[in-house]
Amino acid sequence: MSQTGALRETRQRVVLLDELRRTKSHPTADELYQLVKRRLPRISLATVYRNLELLSRRGIIRKLDLGGGQRRFDADNTSHHHVRCIRCGRVDDVAGELPISVEQAFSDKHGYQITGYRLELVGVCPQCQSE
Amino acid sequence: MSQTGALRETRQRVVLLDELRRTKSHPTADELYQLVKRRLPRISLATVYRNLELLSRRGIIRKLDLGGGQRRFDADNTSHHHVRCIRCGRVDDVAGELPISVEQAFSDKHGYQITGYRLELVGVCPQCQSE
DNA sequence: GTAATTGCAAAAATTTTGCAGCATT
DNA sequence: AATGCTGCAAAATTTTTGCAATTAC
Numbered sequence: 001m002s003q004t005g006a007l008r009e010t011r012q013r014v015v016l017l018d019e020l021r022r023t024k025s026h027p028t029a030d031e032l033y034q035l036v037k038r039r040l041p042r043i044s045l046a047t048v049y050r051n052l053e054l055l056s057r058r059g060i061i062r063k064l065d066l067g068g069g070q071r072r073f074d075a076d077n078t079s080h081h082h083v084r085c086i087r088c089g090r091v092d093d094v095a096g097e098l099p100i101s102v103e104q105a106f107s108d109k110h111g112y113q114i115t116g117y118r119l120e121l122v123g124v125c126p127q128c129q130s131e
Numbered sequence: 132m133s134q135t136g137a138l139r140e141t142r143q144r145v146v147l148l149d150e151l152r153r154t155k156s157h158p159t160a161d162e163l164y165q166l167v168k169r170r171l172p173r174i175s176l177a178t179v180y181r182n183l184e185l186l187s188r189r190g191i192i193r194k195l196d197l198g199g200g201q202r203r204f205d206a207d208n209t210s211h212h213h214v215r216c217i218r219c220g221r222v223d224d225v226a227g228e229l230p231i232s233v234e235q236a237f238s239d240k241h242g243y244q245i246t247g248y249r250l251e252l253v254g255v256c257p258q259c260q261s262e
Numbered sequence: 263g264t265a266a267t268t269g270c271a272a273a274a275a276t277t278t279t280g281c282a283g284c285a286t287t
Numbered sequence: 288a289a290t291g292c293t294g295c296a297a298a299a300t301t302t303t304t305g306c307a308a309t310t311a312c
Binding site: 081083092094096098099100102103105106110111112113114115116117118119120121122123124125126129 | 212214216223225227229230231233234236237241242243244245246247248249250251252253254255256257260
């Protein structure tokens with residue numbers, strides 16, 4: 001896999017990104033594969049994996065590990081976090097940032113040089129609440 | 132797999148829990164399997180998986196999905212979060228809580244009834260910093 | 263004795279990789 | 288033309304499952 005060269009605009013990559021961006025959810029590699037396949041029937045799952053890996057390494061998309069075994073992907077790079085429903089497993093976005101410095105809050109608790117953080121809220125989604 | 136019956140104190144389960152509790156890190160199922168195997172050479176990996184699943188469903192241990200593909204497990208149920216090194220993948224604990232109400236900070240951003248949150252700091256661990 | 267649990271082996275599920283040919287720049 | 292990318296197939300990894308035998312209660 002290329003580490004330094006320029007990214008090319010292949011049909012596969014363009015369609016993949018387009019599908020990922022038009023999806024509000026956070027699809028797994030296979031879900032994305034199914035979506036893209038409708039437009040490019042000959043695409044292979046390996047290409048989907050390779051592109052997701054490449055794109056997330058370049059910071060163009062985000063790779064999520066939200067629980068549940070499979071990884072999920074997210075084209076939204078704006079600052080946001082996630083809420084996960086403990087009942088149905090659904091994952092939604094939460095806009096915004098914490099009003100304090102997370103780095104500072106834990107600065108003396110470890111020797112790490114903190115570069116960022118991921119916040120996952122856990123709760124019950126509206127749908128599951130009304131059941 | 133049993134859903135309702137009482138848990139039995141099998142040697143496998145006891146040793147598994149003991150090893151998990153005496154480990155400061157957050158081992159994967161396979162790492163735990165290797166540890167337990169030294170004391171119970173005939174244990175099978177399937178038993179490790181089954182017990183980890185069962186114990187986390189009962190809330191006795193925690194199943195983590197911290198990124199990196201494999202799931203990790205944690206016997207510590209006290210309130211703490213995690214830091215992950217982006218270089219080597221190592222995961223450490225971070226004691227404490229945020230000094231603000233996370234629920235409130237995002238209260239108007241979603242319809243969820245928030246029950247908790249998981250925070251994952253990302254950065255470079257001391258060892259990798261000195262390289 | 264009964265029901266939970268185990269080991270083994272096989273299967274399922276998910277992700278990665280080698281390679282020859284193709285496509286974007 | 289050069290090199291990044293793709294499809295395919297095979298391999299590697301991780302997790303789950305069926306089943307007969309065993310074990311804790």
